[in-house]
Amino acid sequence: MSELQILVNGLVLGSLYACMAVGFSLVWGVLNVINMLHGSFIVLGAYISFFLFRHAGVHPFVSVPIAAAVLFALGYALQRGAINRVVARPVLTTLTLTFGLDMLAYNLMILAFSATPVRIILDLGRVEAAGVIVPVDRLAAMLLALLLTAVLYAVMRGSKIGRAIVAVRMDRDAATLMGIQVERIYAVTFALGALMAGAAGALLALIFPISPTMSGQYLGKVFIVCVLGGLGNVPGALAGGFALGLIEAFAGVYLGPQNAMTMGYVLMLLLLLVRPTGLMGRKGYE
């Protein structure tokens, strides 16, 4: 495999990873909650796309906004009903709660979908340029992932609710004094995080087989992306996503696929030692 091909594969993966991680980073940054459910949100988004495709013949591209909308509603309800009750408590409490909820989600998904992997087969052909081959479905998933991430960035910068989220992240008390309803912002932020996970899951379903057992693996990747890129901004998640995508692509070829994921974790732990806030960590979510 040529180096250019590996690079392109890494960039395709990386854009998907960025899209997967940006919602998690948002929730961590604003609510100060490590959302262990994020991996299950991704898998649920993937299954929504899969079932719409199989039973209703909905094109997977069309399912992306549907999955996003369903996850937004679910995320909003979960935050209002459960997470919000502990949001000011120490990390041990919030993490254990979302961990427990993830066990519940995992079990329900196993019962509903079974652990057997399924996949959407959608042969759209492929493009070839300069000796690099990219299947069209992968290319489309990459572009959609980048588009979604860009939309989130625009929402954060341009919309009223986005500015309010940034304000709450920067200084919760000051934001309250400015008349921002912090509780509502928390719920919207958590819902947005779930929305991005759902959309990313629907995109993943285009490319990879899906199974409830993969949620832990995706959650691990999200951790790595967030630490590599640093919390608190969309460019950080993009940088982290591309970094992990490239690491996995190159490590997969040169060290063997079974070591690709290990490399990601090892680099993450090493980076935490040198820079405990990641590569691009800074205050204020933009």
Next chain:
Amino acid sequence: MRTRYVLLAVGVALLVLLPAYGGNYLVRFGTFLCMYAALALGWNVIGGVTGYPSFATAAFFGAGAYAGALLQVAHAPMPLAWVGAVVFVAAAATVVGFMILRLRGHYFAVGSIALVEVARLVASSWSDLTGGGMGLNVPILPGGPEYAGMVFLYSMFAVAAAAFAVGLWIEHGKLGFALRCIQQNEDAADMVGVNTTACKIAAFVLSAVFAGAAGAIYASWTAYLDPSDAFSILLTLKVPVMAMLGGAGTVLGPIVGVVVFQAMEELLWSNFLEIHHAILGLMIVGLIFFLPGGLLSLGARRRMPARATSREVPAE
């Protein structure tokens, strides 16, 4: 307070005499009780007293299990293999602790979960040494199931008793005082002359050592290991939950939590294997919402209401 210790003594007596009156099933249950008590008491040192949200229990449990199993496969006698495993885990925890204890709060939690994942991935991919996903067979202890059951029960009990003794020492000793200072305000503790790095590493190693010992005994007990069993994500979550169920940061809390948790698991959930994870999840939600200070705080709240609530320190 005195009634609690009387109850504990009765419980210990019941446990130690188990082989005399209970069948293999009860002995097995008792061994699990001791194993989880050792793990929860160990976790309590770093997670409860020091307040570092560690989810690394399974990393050290698995490391101890693999180290002990590999030594036994290399024909080391069982007790020697266990000692070797504990030494290995202590060394590993010192190095790892030096690295990840520089992190705080959320980053520490994520780092500790990553440790478990890295360990599992390494054990899976290094198949020349560990047998990878095929698993690793450990020599079975000769002498029949009754004898083996007794050996493993008392071995696990010894680890749990040692963990309890360390817990008591920490509660009353100088190290524990320093660790509680770190829990309340690490920067202030540092400023008044607590060697925070050394104390945190000591706490981390102490908690890892008990996990490693329990892991090594577990490997000999089940005579089979595979990466997803040794480095189980379920174990890494269950142990802190047990400690919190009883009351994190106290000596008796983790024991109460383990007994209640295991009894519920044995009596209620074992009939619903398909929804095992779901019940655990629901239990955690209930625990966090309705019993934030653990079972022991129920009694404490009646007597001294101020203290029960002061444990809840808001996040930064």
